[in-house]
Amino acid sequence: MTGAPPVLEVRGVTKAYGEREVLRGIDMAVHEHQAIALIGASGSGKSTLLRCIDLLEEIDDGDILLDGEVVTDPSVQAVRVRRRLGLVFQAFNLFPHLSVLQNVCLAPMRAHGTTRREAEDHARELLAGVGLAGREADYPDRLSGGQQQRVAIARALATRPRALLLDEVTSALDPELVGEVLGLIRQLKDDGMTMVIATHEMGFARDVADEVCFLHRGVVLERGAPDRIFTAPERPETQGFLRRIIEGGRLEEGHAPS
């Protein structure tokens, strides 16, 4: 990693809602083509961190850098930053009044000034890529949860983002639909997409991530290569968290920490 700055960098970011401190000094760097997995209990700050990176939430202190530029500076227009990032939500958040194709085309046409023809061609390509060719005219409520989430991923990719932020994108899905979405994210990783992935799917995190960050009460308590985090976590909090996950049946026995 010589020369080029990380695609995304988070430096000492803090965020509080009133008295409640959600992020208490987060540091993180995501390099080109890297995938970082954020793991940790609900409420540990994973979602908030992703929303802060996409400037949907204002941070209290610290800096967030995109391609070396401090984007949390008040002089930077948030909308210009958001146009360079993609965010996929846990609850899909598709636009219910728009067809699948219109969902994917809205941002390229309105935010990037792409012509309708160009936007639609690209959207059809993306939808085919996520396995939804032929569903362009359907409305979101006609699709299964897994299909909706794949549309949401296509929508986030339509603006050709520098990095993709994935916020527990399988947590709202029925168990049998999780695989199709995870498979798609694996494919994106193979294609070289830079990603930050908040997830409860430990087996998936272990497969896909270059680095795993364990968030605990608003700080990154432990970080490292997935194999080490999942087989030999150092901190008792990490061990406890992974043990609870195994007991919940979300990680296969073979991946149990020693």
Add this chain to the structure above:
Amino acid sequence: MLGGLAALIVSSPGWDEVKRTFFSWEHFKDSFPGILEAFWLDVRLFVVVEVIVLVLGLGVAIVRITGAPALFPLRMLAVVFTDVMRGVPVILVIYLIGFGVPALGIAPDWLTEDPVYLGGIALVLCYTAYVAEVYRAGLDSVHPSQRAAALAVGLTGMQAMRHVLVPQAVRRVLPPLLNDFISLQKDVALVAVLGVVEAFRQAQIDASRDFNYTPLVAAALLYIAVTIPLARILDRQQARARRRTGQVMSV
């Protein structure tokens, strides 16, 4: 039950008299063309006022739900405006504007010379307040995550409003919105108090000339002829929206 009621009315001791004064074919024939002509004014006034109300109402609603601190004074103004206009009877507003504005002596002549304009302004003020509240309920009902999703794909706040929030809100409030349409269509007749000869006023004139109330029934039929199709359009719209997205806010 309806048949029973009809039988009761028809068999009542006063029925022959009522039939003569309210349902005289002769008087109907004589007065209908004049009332129909006057009704054209109602229709035009209704359409113009409605279009202005739909635009202004949305503006007021957006001002009320936008959180930007810079808009605080405007927001307070919008709150006071809707509270006052919803609290005062339409007919009173028409009187106040219709007779008050010319009395000030500062309004331009073209405005004060024709009471239709002043009546129209009064209707716009009242119905903008009603419609703004309907829009606001619709905008409130769209989940905040929709705005977050719109911003996340790179839309500006205004674009999110225009392409994501307002279309969803309007679809949900079509039924109550059309209710206000129908109310307005009827309340247009209230400008008669300013001396505007629209359908109701024309019918009144005819009725007092001949001491026969049939012209009023003729006018009523004209109002119904407009409001019933409006109601059917509303039904169709709702059915279509339900088929497509499954989400329509009930009245």
